[in-house]
Amino acid sequence: MWKPPEKIRFKTSMGHLPDPQEIADSKLFSPLDYQRLHLDNRSWLPAMVPWRATNDGEVTREVLDWYGRFARSKPAAIVVEATGIRDVPSGPLMRIGHDRYIGGLRQLIERIGEESEGATRVFIQLIDFLSIRRRQKAEKYLERFLVITDRHRKLLDMEEAREFDIRQALIEMEGEGLERILAEREYNALTYGARELVTDTHLNHIADLPQVLPQLFADAAIRAEEAGFDGVELHYAHAYSMASFLSATNNRQDGYGGERTHRVRLPREVFRKVRECVSDKFVVGARFLANEIIDGGSDVEDACFFAVEFARCGMDFLSLSRGGKFDDAKQPKVGAAAYPYTGRSGYECMPQFISDKVGPFGRNFADTAQVRKAVRDAGMQTPVVVAGGIHNFEMAEAALKGGKGDIIGVARQYLADPDWLLKLQSGHGEAIRLCEYTNYCEGLDQNHKQVTCKLWDRTELDEPDVLKSRDGKRRLSAPPWSAK
Numbered sequence: 001m002w003k004p005p006e007k008i009r010f011k012t013s014m015g016h017l018p019d020p021q022e023i024a025d026s027k028l029f030s031p032l033d034y035q036r037l038h039l040d041n042r043s044w045l046p047a048m049v050p051w052r053a054t055n056d057g058e059v060t061r062e063v064l065d066w067y068g069r070f071a072r073s074k075p076a077a078i079v080v081e082a083t084g085i086r087d088v089p090s091g092p093l094m095r096i097g098h099d100r101y102i103g104g105l106r107q108l109i110e111r112i113g114e115e116s117e118g119a120t121r122v123f124i125q126l127i128d129f130l131s132i133r134r135r136q137k138a139e140k141y142l143e144r145f146l147v148i149t150d151r152h153r154k155l156l157d158m159e160e161a162r163e164f165d166i167r168q169a170l171i172e173m174e175g176e177g178l179e180r181i182l183a184e185r186e187y188n189a190l191t192y193g194a195r196e197l198v199t200d201t202h203l204n205h206i207a208d209l210p211q212v213l214p215q216l217f218a219d220a221a222i223r224a225e226e227a228g229f230d231g232v233e234l235h236y237a238h239a240y241s242m243a244s245f246l247s248a249t250n251n252r253q254d255g256y257g258g259e260r261t262h263r264v265r266l267p268r269e270v271f272r273k274v275r276e277c278v279s280d281k282f283v284v285g286a287r288f289l290a291n292e293i294i295d296g297g298s299d300v301e302d303a304c305f306f307a308v309e310f311a312r313c314g315m316d317f318l319s320l321s322r323g324g325k326f327d328d329a330k331q332p333k334v335g336a337a338a339y340p341y342t343g344r345s346g347y348e349c350m351p352q353f354i355s356d357k358v359g360p361f362g363r364n365f366a367d368t369a370q371v372r373k374a375v376r377d378a379g380m381q382t383p384v385v386v387a388g389g390i391h392n393f394e395m396a397e398a399a400l401k402g403g404k405g406d407i408i409g410v411a412r413q414y415l416a417d418p419d420w421l422l423k424l425q426s427g428h429g430e431a432i433r434l435c436e437y438t439n440y441c442e443g444l445d446q447n448h449k450q451v452t453c454k455l456w457d458r459t460e461l462d463e464p465d466v467l468k469s470r471d472g473k474r475r476l477s478a479p480p481w482s483a484k
């Protein structure tokens with residue numbers, strides 16, 4: 001992963017541990033009610049893909065255990081990992097693109113309900129993404145995948161030559177020469193792997209996205225409601241289709257790109273379709289970016305505009321993330337695909353303990369606060385989820401009281417210690433295992449390996465019933481804890 005050049009090291013701290021009165025008076029442990037969203041307190045486990053589904057995207061025992069373990073400490077809400085809305089092979093990413101997934105998802109709801117004794121609201125993050133290919137060996141790409149065009153013929157001065165000879169000429173060329181002859185997209189496909197963009201409107205299936213995506217999201221939401229979820233989170237963040245429509249880099253000419261009002265059109269249409277197809281008590285919100293952190297990308301002003309539009313449409317919550325784009329991703333090795341969390345924008349999404357002066361804790365606070373203020377100034381009270389490096393009571397409380405958000409999203413601290421909230425609440429705060437923000441977990445995620453935390457994955461491996469990773473070396477969920 002990219003790291004800020006300053007390389008300043010940060011350490012987490014327990015902060016002030018609250019006494020029972022402080023807990024009773026706190027914002028963190030106060031309920032929230034807005035439209036259909038009813039939370040017992042302000043804690044929220046944002047989506048985290050743990051790579052535990054089958055290769056067909058089905059719920060497994062490992063998936064049930066992963067969420068069951070989090071549910072035991074009764075977070076107010078769990079957002080189940082990014083789950084694909086199409087019925088197409090997507091590796092071990094969870095899927096909801098067909099009715100056959102409803103049974104497994106229903107089991108998941110039952111398990112979370114049992115473990116949390118009904119205290120946790122459960123949402124599922126619905127994702128759509130475009131195709132991305134692995135980087136090929138240069139020779140293979142030039143021989144088989146590159147479409148030879150007049151541009152190549154002209155620049156090579158081989159206008160009458162056979163296609164085979166043009167390919168051979170390109171294969172014999174060095175990097176810089178190729179960069180001159182190939183169009184920018186072709187050169188990117190050669191050096192990073194081919195990737196579809198929402199602006200590839202010469203491809204019918206990309207041109208048609210505004211026609212097909214609203215119903216695909218709506219069908220997925222209908223299934224989610226049937227399975228028993230309390231609601232859905234529309235994934236409008238990071239590197240995927242919907243975020244790409246919102247991005248300032250989207251220059252589609254069909255009314256779905258260019259100025260902000262056009263870029264927000266499809267995300268709004270998707271929301272409206274979903275809302276129309278689910279019951280009135282079903283929660284629908286979105287996760288999107290407070291800042292894309294890429295050259296020419298959307299900034300916080302765009303995010304404020306989108307947030308107000310989403311709030312006006314009637315979304316039940318707005319969850320803000322940051323960065324996580326393909327645009328600045330590291331070049332993958334031959335045989336691997338680019339990963340959107342390897343560049344600077346990826347760092348901003350999941351900041352690590354080696355950082356710059358700003359540090360890894362609360363990097364998205366200022367932008368999220370600005371977005372929330374824009375929504376409030378427009379006269380709406382839509383709850384905002386703020387996330388990024390939150391790991392103790394003091395920080396959570398300051399964020400809530402300081403208007404950074406209405407709900408705190410805590411991902412890696414929940415992974416490091418699924419019982420952190422319970423420990424706080426029961427007066428066992430000193431027993432909390434603090435996340436170190438090393439991003440060991442994120443490294444596993446990047447390689448599509450089952451995600452675990454380095455603070456507990458080699459602990460008590462021989463206990464009965466411990467589910468282990470495929471190589472048998474790591475336990476898949478945190479050791480049990482109880483307040484004796």
Ligand SMILES: Cc1cc2nc3c(=O)[nH]c(=O)nc-3n(C[C@H](O)[C@H](O)[C@H](O)COP(=O)(O)O)c2cc1C
Pocket residue numbers: 046047048049050081082125237287321349350351387388389390409410411412413441442445451
């Ligand atoms: C292993 C892992 C998987 C993640 N998967 C998702 C995901 O599916 N969808 C999403 O919106 N964010 C995902 N994230 C980002 C987190 O939800 C969160 O925004 C980010 O980790 C920053 O919060 P934190 O500092 O509390 O960890 C993931 C993060 C990690 C560490």
Ligand code: SF4
Pocket residue numbers: 412413415416434435436437438439440441442452453454455
């Ligand atoms: S591996 Fe554990 S300690 Fe390290 S960043 Fe992930 S959750 Fe935190």
